[in-house]
Amino acid sequence: MKRNYDLTKVITKDHVGKWVALSQDQTKVLAVSENLEELEKQIDDDTVIVTKVKKPGVSYAF
Amino acid sequence: MSSIKFPYTREWNGNEIDYWAKIPVALVGNNKRVLTVSGIVDTGAQHCVAKLDYARVLGINLDTCEPYPVGGLGGSGRPGYRTNLELRIVDFNYFAIQTPVIFTEFDEDILLGQKGFFDHFNLNLQKAKGIFTLTQNKLK
Numbered sequence: 001m002k003r004n005y006d007l008t009k010v011i012t013k014d015h016v017g018k019w020v021a022l023s024q025d026q027t028k029v030l031a032v033s034e035n036l037e038e039l040e041k042q043i044d045d046d047t048v049i050v051t052k053v054k055k056p057g058v059s060y061a062f
Numbered sequence: 063m064s065s066i067k068f069p070y071t072r073e074w075n076g077n078e079i080d081y082w083a084k085i086p087v088a089l090v091g092n093n094k095r096v097l098t099v100s101g102i103v104d105t106g107a108q109h110c111v112a113k114l115d116y117a118r119v120l121g122i123n124l125d126t127c128e129p130y131p132v133g134g135l136g137g138s139g140r141p142g143y144r145t146n147l148e149l150r151i152v153d154f155n156y157f158a159i160q161t162p163v164i165f166t167e168f169d170e171d172i173l174l175g176q177k178g179f180f181d182h183f184n185l186n187l188q189k190a191k192g193i194f195t196l197t198q199n200k201l202k
Contacts (some may be wrong), residue, residue, distance in 0.1 A: 003086075005069040008079060019076070024086075024098075036115050036132075046096040049086055049131050049150075054169050056076020062104060062173055 001025060015053040022049040065197040066153055070189070071100070083187065083194045087172060089163075090118025090148040096153065098167055100172040103185060105195065107175030110149065110163045116172075117143065117165040124165070132166050142166040148195065149178070157182070 002009065004026040005059040011020065011029070021031040024047040031048075033039035039050065054060065068102070071084040087101040090114065090172060097119055099112075113178060127143035134140075142164040150156040161178025174180075186195040 006072045008072055008074040009072065013076075036119060040119065046088065047098055049098050049100055051171050052101055052115070052169075054075075056074075058075065060075075060080070060169060062102065062107065062168070062170055 011053055013056065016056055017053060019050065019052050022051065024048065064154060065195060067193050067195045068153075070181065070192050070194065081189065081192075085174075085184075085196070086152040087174065088150040088152055089116060090150065090158075090170070093121030095120055096150075101149075101172040101174045102170060103179070103183075103196070104147070104173040104175055105180070105185065107145055107173040108146070108177060109175045110147075110161055110166070110173060110178045111142070112147075112163050112165050112172040112177065113170065114143075114165045114167045120147075122147075122165070130164050132164055132168075136168075140166055140168075149174075151183075154196075156181075157198065 013062055019033045019036050020029050021043045031039055031042035070081040073080045084100045088096050088097055088098045090096055113119040124143045127145040130142045130144035131139045132142040144164045146163050147163040149159045169184040182199050
C-alpha cells in the first residue's frame with residue numbers, strides 16, 4: 001500500500017491539540033475529537049492511525 | 063533480510079516543516095484492543111516510551127506496572143509506568159515484538175527505542191535524500 005508521508009496538507013491548524021484518526025494511507029483525516037474516548041467511538045478499524053496533534057511553534061526533541 | 067526505505071514524514075509545526083523518521087506501529091493491549099499509532103524511530107531513547115493516554119485504551123492497569131521514571135529534555139524524574147507489551151511493526155508484515163514499554167505523559171505517540179525495537183532493526187538515516195532505511199535483524 002502506498003502511504004502519504006507529507007502531512008502538511010492533511011493535518012492543519014484546525015487539528016492542533018485534538019485527537020485525529022488518519023486513514024491507513026495517511027491521505028485524509030477520518031475523525032477528529034477533543035478526547036481519545038470520543039475518537040475511539042468514531043472508529044472501528046484497527047489500521048486507522050491515531051495521533052494527538054502537537055502544539056505549533058515548538059521544537060520537539062525527545 | 064528484509065529492508066524497507068521510508069520517506070521522512072513531513073509535518074508543519076506552525077513555523078516550518080519538521081521531518082520525522084516515523085513508521086506505523088500497532089500496539090496490542092491486554093484487552094486485545096489493537097491501536098495503530100505513528101512511532102518515532104529514536105536512537106536516543108533507551109526504552110520504547112508511549113503516551114499515557116494509550117494505556118487506558120489498551121486495558122493496562124497502571125497499578126500493576128513497574129514505576130519507572132523517565133527523563134529527557136524536560137528534565138528527569140517524570141512518572142512512568144513500565145509494562146510488557148506486544149508491538150507489531152506494520153510494514154514488516156506486522157512483525158511482533160514483545161518488549162517493555164514505559165507509559166508517561168508526553169507529546170509524542172510512541173518512541174521506538176534501543177531496548178525492544180533496535181534489538182530487531184538496523185537503521186540507516188539519509189536525511190539529505192529524505193529517506194531512512196530499516197533492516198530487520200535476523201540475529202534475534
